[in-house]
Amino acid sequence: MVFKIPEYAFILIIPVLVISYYKxxxxxxxTTVLILMLCSRLIMGPFIINNSISFNILxxxxxxxxxxxxxxxxxxxxxGINTKRIKALQWTILFLLVxxxxxxxxxxxxxxxxxxxxxxxxxxxLVVLSNGAEQINYTYLLKFFRYTFVACVVIYLSPHFYDxxxxxxxxxxxxxxxxxxxxxxxxxxxxxxxxxxxxxRIMGQLACLYLILLYxxxxxxxxxxxxxLIAVAILTFSRGPLVILALLLLAIxxxxxxxxxxxxxxxxxxxxxxxxxGIMYVLNNENLQEFVGTLNxxxxxxxxxxxxxxxxxxxxxxYENPLGSGIGSLSSPNAENKIFTGLTNFHKKVxxxxxxxxxxxxxxxxxxxxKGIIGFxxxxxxxxxxxxRNRNRVSLFFTIGLFINLLGTDIPKQGFxxxxxxxxxxxxxxxxxxxxxxxxxxxx
Numbered sequence: 459m460v461f462k463i464p465e466y467a468f469i470l471i472i473p474v475l476v477i478s479y480y481k482x483x484x485x486x487x488x489t490t491v492l493i494l495m496l497c498s499r500l501i502m503g504p505f506i507i508n509n510s511i512s513f514n515i516l517x518x519x520x521x522x523x524x525x526x527x528x529x530x531x532x533x534x535x536x537x538g539i540n541t542k543r544i545k546a547l548q549w550t551i552l553f554l555l556v557x558x559x560x561x562x563x564x565x566x567x568x569x570x571x572x573x574x575x576x577x578x579x580x581x582x583x584l585v586v587l588s589n590g591a592e593q594i595n596y597t598y599l600l601k602f603f604r605y606t607f608v609a610c611v612v613i614y615l616s617p618h619f620y621d622x623x624x625x626x627x628x629x630x631x632x633x634x635x636x637x638x639x640x641x642x643x644x645x646x647x648x649x650x651x652x653x654x655x656x657x658x659r660i661m662g663q664l665a666c667l668y669l670i671l672l673y674x675x676x677x678x679x680x681x682x683x684x685x686x687l688i689a690v691a692i693l694t695f696s697r698g699p700l701v702i703l704a705l706l707l708l709a710i711x712x713x714x715x716x717x718x719x720x721x722x723x724x725x726x727x728x729x730x731x732x733x734x735x736g737i738m739y740v741l742n743n744e745n746l747q748e749f750v751g752t753l754n755x756x757x758x759x760x761x762x763x764x765x766x767x768x769x770x771x772x773x774x775x776x777y778e779n780p781l782g783s784g785i786g787s788l789s790s791p792n793a794e795n796k797i798f799t800g801l802t803n804f805h806k807k808v809x810x811x812x813x814x815x816x817x818x819x820x821x822x823x824x825x826x827x828x829k830g831i832i833g834f835x836x837x838x839x840x841x842x843x844x845x846x847r848n849r850n851r852v853s854l855f856f857t858i859g860l861f862i863n864l865l866g867t868d869i870p871k872q873g874f875x876x877x878x879x880x881x882x883x884x885x886x887x888x889x890x891x892x893x894x895x896x897x898x899x900x901x902x
Contacts, residue, residue: 550840579880658695772817773826
């Protein structure tokens with residue numbers, strides 16, 4: 459309804475909120491809290507279109523109030539803090555403390571970044587320390603991903619998909635203000651699937667989370683689910699999540715020892731035919747050629763060179779102050795930055811210079827400058843503590859993919875979406891410790 463007739467979306471939104479709050483208050487369901495956060499953009503803007511007061515109220519209703527209700531319940535009934543949990547997250551706790559200290563340097567900058575970067579980590583620690591992660595119903599989450607991903611594919615197949623998405627973004631129906639800068643198509647031709655979160659990058663990350671759920675719930679042979687999440691991830695045309703997804707597929711389905719059988723030969727032959735067919739299709743499609751070209755690490759317009767201006771600017775700021783310039787000093791729109799990233803309009807005698815006024819999509823370099831060498835090291839240890847907890851092949855490959863992404867994305871600045879990602883990932887790792895860890899005598 460949000461996609462087709464957003465002006466009538468409130469008819470469904472009201473019962474959804476009533477049922478959700480019933481489950482949160484009466485049944486104390488943290489799973490419902492996570493789902494409500496994921497679906498918040500389907501609710502906040504469309505409820506009363508172009509009304510900032512309604513948007514802000516529903517932002518609190520969807521994202522803030524539910525999690526604080528659960529945390530209040532959990533801490534009231536908590537008999538004591540488990541010291542093992544504190545020890546397991548010691549680097550994350552230290553990292554959060556350093557972030558809060560660095561926020562004091564420029565409060566006006568840090569306050570704009572608090573809900574994006576600091577709050578998700580704070581909520582994560584509070585939920586884990588209050589036993590909240592153990593209350594997540596992962597089977598229910600799996601069903602949620604399955605149904606929403608099917609809906610995303612069905613809606614994407616609509617012949618008016620791009621026009622409708624452009625209307626939702628430019629008409630300030632999804633976000634508080636009109637949005638024109640998001641690339642909703644590849645080379646102005648192929649639409650990108652932004653999914654129910656209205657962000658193709660986050661949608662690709664959710665596809666990776668979907669696969670991790672299948673892995674830990676021992677449903678990796680549910681090839682329908684795997685095909686569904688791969689299809690959605692590909693349709694986002696988001697390079698970073700596709701890299702993580704490819705690594706996860708290798709980690710899950712690549713056997714430790716390969717025996718050459720008829721079945722293996724058939725799989726290899728089928729894969730080869732699909733690859734050749736895909737290559738031929740790309741070679742005959744200029745739009746896809748341009749997109750694939752950005753994945754070439756030696757190309758002039760590859761994914762990393764596009765962020766080169768931000769990285770160089772961040773590194774220069776780090777050299778000026780190795781102990782950190784403060785949270786938000788580079789990433790906040792309130793900070794006084796002017797970053798040269800290249801030239802445009804080459805048809806002119808003197809091409810125009812491109813300037814940005816905050817660092818984005820270069821999280822590692824930006825973090826080095828804002829958090830300093832100590833904060834940066836603690837950040838790396840915190841990420842390893844959260845994502846490499848189980849020390850199995852899936853955790854290893856995911857962590858490698860994550861760090862590759864952090865060269866050119868801002869995943870830890872995704873606010874409540876990042877909170878959902880880390881609490882589900884960490885909760886799965888904690889609950890399913892029996893998954894065989896890496897054999898240190900082998901090379902993966």
